[in-house]
Amino acid sequence: MIYIIAAMLLYTATTLLGAYASRNADSSLITAIMNIMSAVLPIAIIIPYVSKINIHDSKYGIIAAIFAGASIALFTLAINKSYSLNKVGIVAPIVFGGAIFLSTILSAIFFKEKVSMLQSFGLAFLGIGFIIVTYARWVGK
Numbered sequence: 001m002i003y004i005i006a007a008m009l010l011y012t013a014t015t016l017l018g019a020y021a022s023r024n025a026d027s028s029l030i031t032a033i034m035n036i037m038s039a040v041l042p043i044a045i046i047i048p049y050v051s052k053i054n055i056h057d058s059k060y061g062i063i064a065a066i067f068a069g070a071s072i073a074l075f076t077l078a079i080n081k082s083y084s085l086n087k088v089g090i091v092a093p094i095v096f097g098g099a100i101f102l103s104t105i106l107s108a109i110f111f112k113e114k115v116s117m118l119q120s121f122g123l124a125f126l127g128i129g130f131i132i133v134t135y136a137r138w139v140g141k
Helices: 002-024 027-052 056-085 088-110 117-139
Strands: none
Touching (some): 027 056, 056 088
């Protein structure tokens, strides 16, 4: 549970710092800096352990990680541009709420993860909130 809370807090910090940075510098430059930092820090921490990793047994995981890294780079570019053009209060709920909604549904389809009745209610409220925030943005309120 501690890692979930840490991830939530760090993701929130990334959202706010990325929005601030994108409003005070070119969003493409901010994206490059953020992605460099997000690559350098894990490499600096992991390099001492690389000799213990069996690359052959991890082939499909490594391929998926490469695509995930490309996805993060494109995501960072898109979200930083969004922050420079829109309010954080519009971007964050749509992007992160939509990601929760889609990842939960897709994990049920691809990973056969069960979605409980209570989680289904939460997803329904999330979907309703997503529609309301999108509508508010569309009508300019």
